Amino acid sequence: MDYEFLIKDINLNRSQKKIGTDKGLAKIGDGIVNLTYSIAKSVFLTKNSSNEKIVRTGVKVNKKILANALKNANMKNFAKTRADAHDLADTTEALVAYVWLSNHISLYELIDFLSSSLSGDLTLRNEEIESATEAFTNLLNYIKQFLPES
Amino acid sequence: MDYEFLIKDINLNRSQKKIGTDKGLAKIGDGIVNLTYSIAKSVFLTKNSSNEKIVRTGVKVNKKILANALKNANMKNFAKTRADAHDLADTTEALVAYVWLSNHISLYELIDFLSSSLSGDLTLRNEEIESATEAFTNLLNYIKQFLPES
Numbered sequence: 001m002d003y004e005f006l007i008k009d010i011n012l013n014r015s016q017k018k019i020g021t022d023k024g025l026a027k028i029g030d031g032i033v034n035l036t037y038s039i040a041k042s043v044f045l046t047k048n049s050s051n052e053k054i055v056r057t058g059v060k061v062n063k064k065i066l067a068n069a070l071k072n073a074n075m076k077n078f079a080k081t082r083a084d085a086h087d088l089a090d091t092t093e094a095l096v097a098y099v100w101l102s103n104h105i106s107l108y109e110l111i112d113f114l115s116s117s118l119s120g121d122l123t124l125r126n127e128e129i130e131s132a133t134e135a136f137t138n139l140l141n142y143i144k145q146f147l148p149e150s
Numbered sequence: 151m152d153y154e155f156l157i158k159d160i161n162l163n164r165s166q167k168k169i170g171t172d173k174g175l176a177k178i179g180d181g182i183v184n185l186t187y188s189i190a191k192s193v194f195l196t197k198n199s200s201n202e203k204i205v206r207t208g209v210k211v212n213k214k215i216l217a218n219a220l221k222n223a224n225m226k227n228f229a230k231t232r233a234d235a236h237d238l239a240d241t242t243e244a245l246v247a248y249v250w251l252s253n254h255i256s257l258y259e260l261i262d263f264l265s266s267s268l269s270g271d272l273t274l275r276n277e278e279i280e281s282a283t284e285a286f287t288n289l290l291n292y293i294k295q296f297l298p299e300s
Contacts, residue, residue, distance in 0.1 A: 003189060003192075003193065003261075005196065005204070006189075006192055006193070006196060006204060006206055007204075007206075008204060009204045022206070024192070024205070024206025024207055024208070025206055026208075027188065027206065027207055027208025028185075028188055028189060028192065028206055028207075028208055030208055031181065031184050031185035031188050031208055032185060034181050035178075035181035035182060035184075035185050038177065038178055038181050039153060039156075039178060042153075042156055042174070042178065043153065043156065046155065046156060054155070054156060054157075054158060054159045055174070056156055056157075056172070056174025056175055056177065056178055056247075057174055057177055057178075058174075058176075058177025058178055058180055058181055097206075107257055111153075
């Protein structure tokens with residue numbers, strides 16, 4: 001199936017701000033980000049387990065991580081003017097939803113992209129924040145090619 | 151990609167309770183359920199819009215809906231004994247995660263299954279609860295074939 005019809009209105013006259021400030025896209029993206037990061041973290045922890053323990057976990061990705069990733073990828077142009085951290089995180093989520101709904105990236109690719117960008121000891125809060133921020137920064141830099149230039 | 155290695159331990163000695171009471175599976179399933187229902191609801195509302203309005207929305211599926219769906223599908227055997235509504239909902243989520251991680255159903259199939267089971271006026275809270283309960287009941291009845299018989 002194909003859900004591109006859910007972004008038909010946005011594509012009629014697409015722009016960075018139209019995609020990045022869409023509240024519905026951000027809501028869908030919130031679900032995509034949390035699910036793909038949860039599985040990416042489970043994959044990473046399982047592959048790097050010292051005792052072959054399988055880890056399954058679910059995580060709500062912190063808004064600050066998503067906001068900082070947007071800044072690090074130099075993609076604040078997609079957010080509304082005078083955006084706070086919450087707005088910037090919403091923009092990251094909207095962009096992820098947009099490229100997924102556009103069929104430019106699959107859920108599996110998102111998970112593989114994130115899990116292969118993770119590093120360090122994710123059981124330590126500070127290391128996870130740093131590692132997750134880098135993973136989402138890499139992801140945003142990658143999906144930039146599928147987004148409008150202005 | 152394939153994440154079946156994330157359920158290797160469960161499959162070594164799989165049983166209804168082992169799958170249905172796994173907390174990690176429930177966490178992953180929570181993300182799958184919320185994302186797939188959000189897109190299914192967006193698809194349903196967009197296809198049934200009277201003025202061709204495109205709707206994008208994100209929803210956290212109520213635990214009672216998931217608990218009642220498990221009861222309606224006669225699948226309480228998968229839950230722990232003396233389970234409350236929250237436990238039953240976790241079981242529904244764990245089962246969905248299990249069949250997805252087993253590659254028995256794709257995210258697209260989950261979304262299509264749910265959206266085609268929805269009906270009524272979802273903007274009315276009571277109608278949405280009734281319709282979503284039926285959709286998840288149908289889904290559980292469908293995925294039963296991929297789950298152990300005891």
